[in-house]
Amino acid sequence: MKRNAKVSTAVIRRLPRYYRHLSELQRAGVVRISSSALGKSMGLTASQIRQDLFCFGEFGQQGYGYKVDSLKEEIGEILGINRGHTVVVMGTGNLGRAIIQNFQFSSNGFRLLAAFDVNPQVVGTKIAGVPVYHADELEAFVAAHPVSVGMLTVSISAAQSVCDRLVNAGVRGIWNFTNHELAISRENVVVESVHFSDSLLTLSYLISQQGETAEEREEELP
Amino acid sequence: MKRNAKVSTAVIRRLPRYYRHLSELQRAGVVRISSSALGKSMGLTASQIRQDLFCFGEFGQQGYGYKVDSLKEEIGEILGINRGHTVVVMGTGNLGRAIIQNFQFSSNGFRLLAAFDVNPQVVGTKIAGVPVYHADELEAFVAAHPVSVGMLTVSISAAQSVCDRLVNAGVRGIWNFTNHELAISRENVVVESVHFSDSLLTLSYLISQQGETAEEREEELP
DNA sequence: TAGATTGTTAATCGATTAACAATC
DNA sequence: TAGATTGTTAATCGATTAACAATC
Numbered sequence: 034m035k036r037n038a039k040v041s042t043a044v045i046r047r048l049p050r051y052y053r054h055l056s057e058l059q060r061a062g063v064v065r066i067s068s069s070a071l072g073k074s075m076g077l078t079a080s081q082i083r084q085d086l087f088c089f090g091e092f093g094q095q096g097y098g099y100k101v102d103s104l105k106e107e108i109g110e111i112l113g114i115n116r117g118h119t120v121v122v123m124g125t126g127n128l129g130r131a132i133i134q135n136f137q138f139s140s141n142g143f144r145l146l147a148a149f150d151v152n153p154q155v156v157g158t159k160i161a162g163v164p165v166y167h168a169d170e171l172e173a174f175v176a177a178h179p180v181s182v183g184m185l186t187v188s189i190s191a192a193q194s195v196c197d198r199l200v201n202a203g204v205r206g207i208w209n210f211t212n213h214e215l216a217i218s219r220e221n222v223v224v225e226s227v228h229f230s231d232s233l234l235t236l237s238y239l240i241s242q243q244g245e246t247a248e249e250r251e252e253e254l255p
Numbered sequence: 256m257k258r259n260a261k262v263s264t265a266v267i268r269r270l271p272r273y274y275r276h277l278s279e280l281q282r283a284g285v286v287r288i289s290s291s292a293l294g295k296s297m298g299l300t301a302s303q304i305r306q307d308l309f310c311f312g313e314f315g316q317q318g319y320g321y322k323v324d325s326l327k328e329e330i331g332e333i334l335g336i337n338r339g340h341t342v343v344v345m346g347t348g349n350l351g352r353a354i355i356q357n358f359q360f361s362s363n364g365f366r367l368l369a370a371f372d373v374n375p376q377v378v379g380t381k382i383a384g385v386p387v388y389h390a391d392e393l394e395a396f397v398a399a400h401p402v403s404v405g406m407l408t409v410s411i412s413a414a415q416s417v418c419d420r421l422v423n424a425g426v427r428g429i430w431n432f433t434n435h436e437l438a439i440s441r442e443n444v445v446v447e448s449v450h451f452s453d454s455l456l457t458l459s460y461l462i463s464q465q466g467e468t469a470e471e472r473e474e475e476l477p
Numbered sequence: 478t479a480g481a482t483t484g485t486t487a488a489t490c491g492a493t494t495a496a497c498a499a500t501c
Numbered sequence: 502t503a504g505a506t507t508g509t510t511a512a513t514c515g516a517t518t519a520a521c522a523a524t525c
Contacts, residue, residue, distance in 0.1 A: 043516065045460055049453035053434070067482065079482090080518050087484065095483040096525040112456045113463025127356045131349035132451070141455050181462055182455075205462040208455060212275070221465050225458035227449065229354070231271035233363050233404075233430060234334045236447035238267055240403055240427040241335025243443050265492065289506065301506090302494050309508065317507040318501040 040088050048112055055105035067098035114142030118181040122148040123195050125155050125165055129186035134161045175202035182206040189213050262310050270334055277327035289320035336364030340403040344370040345417050347377050347387055351408035356383045368400055397424035406430040
């Protein structure tokens with residue numbers, strides 16, 4: 034069953050989508066689904082779904098399909114949702130605060146332990162029940178509590194140094210919201226970045242392009 | 256020069272990264288760079304960079320490399336940064352507000368025209384200089400001002416209906432921050448989603464996996 | 478049982494890498 | 502000129518799709 038020697042990033046990136054779609058199906062009361070039905074609703078081929086799942090084991094029943102509940106459970110397991118991961122937030126500016134208040138860490142298997150900032154106005158307060166400590170206390174905190182991931186919502190100028198401190202303190206992953214391309218000193222520390230700019234620029238390309246082709250189409254008219 | 260008949264999404268996704276790296280190089284005062292140097296700093300092969308650029312034209316000089324300034328300019332052009340794109344924000348909750356206040360729309364070639372909400376406490380106010388109108392006024396606003404993109408930071412339950420309204424009003428792209436997989440009724444309207452959950456779950460997988468392989472390595476020891 | 482659908486191998490397709498002539 | 506590096510075609514690699522026996 035453990036064949037996941039080398040799972041491609043393409044597959045890994047699809048796992049959360051599977052998880053999300055299965056959750057929606059579950060909420061909608063769907064009990065079973067075939068690879069072709071799931072594929073149609075997600076814009077993937079049935080083959081691809083079966084091939085993806087094949088990396089991790091056998092989760093379906095021939096002639097029947099997949100039980101939504103248990104497939105969701107299995108993919109959650111693969112994603113590490115039940116591993117008791119924890120997270121701390123570095124920087125409680127607008128974005129950090131927004132994510133603390135809005136994002137459901139728990140439904141993604143993470144426990145949000147604390148936030149850190151240098152602003153004396155917020156240090157010592159709580160945001161949505163989460164205590165805010167002074168950034169100086171980071172190392173002591175991580176030594177006392179196992180922290181899986183540090184979320185980076187500091188200014189771009191502070192990004193690298195705060196990242197270094199998190200890595201040295203011993204976190205295993207950085208969830209980066211700054212627009213800085215982080216350099217990681219230590220092996221087996223993973224960075225996952227959410228680049229708003231990259232996303233918007235991609236959209237910019239797509240709508241610009243769309244105009245182009247529309248114009249071209251018009252030119253082709255008699 | 257216009258060979259970009261069918262540029263793969265893999266290439267398109269790299270364009271913003273090129274743009275970002277070239278901007279950093281520019282800021283650092285670097286004047287010229289070779290494909291191999293750029294590749295090394297971005298973790299790509301020189302071949303891949305030349306192949307990517309080849310989709311769009313010839314931007315370098317044999318024996319010399321690329322001028323950072325002009326390559327950045329060209330990629331910005333490809334991305335549509337100079338097309339006068341505009342954006343409106345739907346939903347001024349924590350996240351919408353945070354992005355309005357923090358995100359540099361202008362340095363990505365977008366002009367942020369307005370925000371919309373239903374909360375009477377914010378309607379009529381300004382956030383970072385951006386006027387907040389009542390959501391009911393959306394259609395009239397879009398009719399009066401060309402709007403390229405609608406940014407969705409409403410609740411997941413309102414996501415689809417607000418999206419539909421944007422699409423019917425005539426925007427050309429949706430920048431989706433809700434965790435809902437949007438259905439688009441109209442052709443040539445593009446959706447680009449920022450899925451925080453998908454990103455965090457990917458990170459969860461990677462750090463969980465990392466533990467696995469570490470354990471396996473230990474088991475292999477004598 | 479017959480029909481449906483999986484798990485899994487093989488074939489195809491597309492993206493990445495390598496190679497090298499052109500040329501600055 | 503000699504050295505460097507591009508633009509571009511060809512080779513390789515990996516991911517997606519197709520096919521089908523196994524089986525529920």
